[in-house]
Amino acid sequence: MWFKQISFYPLNKNKLPDLETLAVKLAEAQFAPCSGLDWFSEGFSSPVSFSPESVFPADYTWRVTLKKEEKVLPAGVIRDILDERVAEIQNTEARNVGRKEKQELKEQITDDLLPRSFTRSSQTQAVFDIKHGYLFVNNASATKAENMLTKLREALGGLEAGLPHTKQSPGSLMTGWLLQGAAEGGFELDSDCELKGTGDVAPVVKVSKQDLTADEVVQHVKNGKTVTQLGLVWREQIAFVLTQDFTLKRIRYLDVLQEEAEGHGDDAASMAFASQILMTESLSTMLEELAGYLGGWQD
Known part of the structure; x- marks a missing residue:
């Protein structure tokens, strides 16, 4: 259950519902198939195949799933x-x-x-990290992530969550790291980036599978372009692309995390439990470190 792209929201840890309340409220907002003249239906469903419950808890992490069914009429x-x-x-x-x-x-x-039309369904998953105070949504689309947040607020009667804001913008930090030819702390430059120029028709340069310290890459920054996406590796555990909108794309969990999850058992429940905790703990710790280089979180 490793999320491959993420939008995230800092939460007010002191005003989160308890697990029982969350489960009851989401069960009341349970998904039901489209009927009659409805074009679509949306509601919460079980996040795992081996349990019918509306929440899958793993220690201080709670996973939920929002399911949507749409009618297809060409x-x-x-x-x-x-x-x-x-x-x-x-x-x-x-x-x-x-x-x-x-x-x-x-x-x-x-x-x-x-x-009589056909239907197609889709799911969006999210994980509450009640220890660090984050909601991770498994989608980098702002529209779909905001929809998940809206449905949670409707089901719970409110949820204190906001967009991630820091004193320094991610774009400024990424541009600085590329210009100096190295990231800081537990972060290393990977091999992908995107840069954007200025003007009404701003030029965009995409770099893939290339040494980001090479002169021809750094020269783009020296010529006035800013970095809008940057590939990074964190502590040899997670490789990802950070965007200027503070989403994480193309996330890869490296061998050390995968092997640790497999060490907790090979049945579906054990793997889901372990991977959920390891993923969430790693992402939260990484974001806290990244926020430090961005000047800290702002309300």
Whole structure:
């Protein structure tokens, strides 16, 4: 259950619900399949396959899952049926079909087809770290991460969580590290970055699988570009790409963490329990160290 991309929110640790309350509230907001003329349905479901519970706790970490089901009704299907209806009216009634009538026909066709349409489902997972005070959402999309936060707030009647703000911006720190040719503390430069220039049509340079200390890479910064994404490795445990929006992408958990998780057992429950704790502890510790280089968290 290793999250591969992350948006995160600092939490007010003193105002978090207890585990029992969280489980009850999410069960009350449980997912139910689409019905009738509903285009989609969204609610919380079990985060693990081996338990029906709405929360999977592992020590001080609690995992939850938001499930969404959407009906799929291809526009081409509606258009073909609409064309047939319009042609039938024109032939049998010898008159043209106006725009307003076409729109009414389209809505009727959609309502007729919707109960018989296909559905597709998706899931977004999140983990509460109640020791360090973070909510990790397994998605780097701001829209999907904010949706998870919104649904949690609706289910719980409120949740004190905010966007991660630091005194120095991630972009400024990343640009400085690339310019000096090295990161600091437990961080090392990896082999990927993205730089952006200025102006109405700002140039973007993407560097992949390359030595980031090379002159041709550093020269981009000297020419006025700023770093918007930077590949980093933390303490030989986690490799990831940090973005200027403070999301983590393309996360890889290196062998030392994977092997430690496997040492706790090979059944699904043991692996899920161990990996959840190891992942969350590592991410929280890493973010605390990173925030230190960014001047600390701001309210």
